[in-house]
Amino acid sequence: MSKILVILLSDPVSVEYLYFSPIAGRTFIERLCWISKKAGYKDAIVLYDSNSDGLKKSLINAPGQIFPSLEKASAGSDSTFVFLKPDIFPTNDFLKNLLLPDKKDTLYLTGENSPVIVISASDISRLSQMLSSKSNIDSLQETLSKKYPFVTFDLDNRKFHTIKDHGDISHVEKSLYRDLIKETDGLMARHFNRKISLAITGQLINTSITPNQMSLVSIGIGLIGALLLSFPIISLQVFGALLFLFHSITDGCDGELARLKYMETRWGGLLDYWGDNIVHTAVFLGIGIAWEKATGSMIALWCSGFAIAGSVLTAGLVYVMTMRSGKDDGPVYTSTSWKQKKDRWVNIADFLSRRDFIYLVVILAIFGKLHWFLILAAIGAPAFFLFTLWNNFSKIPIKNIPRDP
Numbered sequence: 350m351s352k353i354l355v356i357l358l359s360d361p362v363s364v365e366y367l368y369f370s371p372i373a374g375r376t377f378i379e380r381l382c383w384i385s386k387k388a389g390y391k392d393a394i395v396l397y398d399s400n401s402d403g404l405k406k407s408l409i410n411a412p413g414q415i416f417p418s419l420e421k422a423s424a425g426s427d428s429t430f431v432f433l434k435p436d437i438f439p440t441n442d443f444l445k446n447l448l449l450p451d452k453k454d455t456l457y458l459t460g461e462n463s464p465v466i467v468i469s470a471s472d473i474s475r476l477s478q479m480l481s482s483k484s485n486i487d488s489l490q491e492t493l494s495k496k497y498p499f500v501t502f503d504l505d506n507r508k509f510h511t512i513k514d515h516g517d518i519s520h521v522e523k524s525l526y527r528d529l530i531k532e533t534d535g536l537m538a539r540h541f542n543r544k545i546s547l548a549i550t551g552q553l554i555n556t557s558i559t560p561n562q563m564s565l566v567s568i569g570i571g572l573i574g575a576l577l578l579s580f581p582i583i584s585l586q587v588f589g590a591l592l593f594l595f596h597s598i599t600d601g602c603d604g605e606l607a608r609l610k611y612m613e614t615r616w617g618g619l620l621d622y623w624g625d626n627i628v629h630t631a632v633f634l635g636i637g638i639a640w641e642k643a644t645g646s647m648i649a650l651w652c653s654g655f656a657i658a659g660s661v662l663t664a665g666l667v668y669v670m671t672m673r674s675g676k677d678d679g680p681v682y683t684s685t686s687w688k689q690k691k692d693r694w695v696n697i698a699d700f701l702s703r704r705d706f707i708y709l710v711v712i713l714a715i716f717g718k719l720h721w722f723l724i725l726a727a728i729g730a731p732a733f734f735l736f737t738l739w740n741n742f743s744k745i746p747i748k749n750i751p752r753d754p
Contacts, residue, residue, distance in 0.1 A: 351391035352429045354444070356381060357486060367435060367512065369407060373522045374554035374610045377438070382413030383611040388444035391428065396480060419477035432466040434486050436512045438521050443508035456499035458490065466490055468497065529605050535705035546601035553606060560607035564620045567603065571596030571628030578635035581643035583717045590714035593632055597707050600625060626664040633657050633726060640720045649720065652727035659730025663737055670741050
């Protein structure tokens with residue numbers, strides 16, 4: 350049984366004030382449509398029997414359709430309809446976990462003045478007639494409860510926001526930004542990098558800059574930093590290390606923009622992942638070249654080679670094991686292992702793969718000791734690859750290893 354979100358737009362004032370209000374780069378109604386899609390809903394239907402160019406324009410880039418009635422929407426009798434109060438802003442989890450009725454022609458409510466109504470009607474035309482003349486969900490609840498038996502259920506109030514004014518919209522935006530912080534963020538990334546990247550994203554969110562464009566900018570910054578690291582001059586290396594750090598910060602902006610504006614694509618995920626690894630490879634190479642220029646020792650280039658080999662092999666392994674079968678809105682890096690149940694070794698590997706090491710690069714650059722980092726990387730990168738290989742394949746039957754769909 351498929352779920353369909355029904356958005357009632359009968360009050361022009363509320364339409365203009367609330368549904369067209371921008372929330373982190375998307376209008377309220379756009380977000381409702383996208384949230385329903387992310388939650389696995391078949392469709393989002395906007396019931397509105399008047400012409401509204403603003404409404405049509407708002408839904409151009411959103412997975413929602415405008416219809417004057419449910420009958421016109423051609424919704425099947427196997428569909429479950431979910432009605433929300435116009436001031437309710439749900440989360441993905443709220444809509445996803447909303448119950449599916451186990452009885453036909455039964456109304457599911459949370460009680461009097463329910464903020465959500467769930468019903469699976471066998472006669473769509475009958476339900477549609479009741480909707481056509483109703484101006485809001487409260488009167489709809491009153492009418493439907495007279496025609497259908499109803500059942501009450503509990504609602505998790507923590508998974509939706511009530512919006513009454515612009516202050517509430519600001520609260521929702523802050524919540525959306527908080528949700529962008531990843532569990533995989535390291536200590537410094539969470540408390541320093543992410544705060545700066547979110548501030549940058551906040552300035553970019555209402556511009557036409559796309560996530561992929563931001564990825565290319567971040568990669569460019571990282572490659573310039575790697576170039577500066579190839580000169581055996583401390584001031585240039587410090588500047589290069591700081592650019593490498595800034596690359597790490599801005600690298601968070603592309604994913605933040607993509608998630609906030611619902612612009613995730615498979616190509617974007619690949620660009621972000623492999624762009625990062627290209628920058629890391631360039632940094633290892635740059636440090637090795639600077640060390641070789643300063644000392645004339647081939648050990649520098651050997652260390653670069655081992656660091657690059659370990660890094661590339663690990664990137665390829667993680668991609669094959671955890672990312673290549675990503676959906677159209679991926680792939681997204683979440684772990685070094687494809688195992689659903691994370692054990693101690695997976696947690697150790699994920700901890701070691703975090704980007705906090707970039708701060709070590711900056712510190713060593715200031716003291717002119719970047720070759721120390723390269724020696725550590727020459728040993729650590731291949732060792733980490735072997736550890737990741739063992740962690741993914743040990744005690745795992747061959748038939749359980751993930752393959753392309």
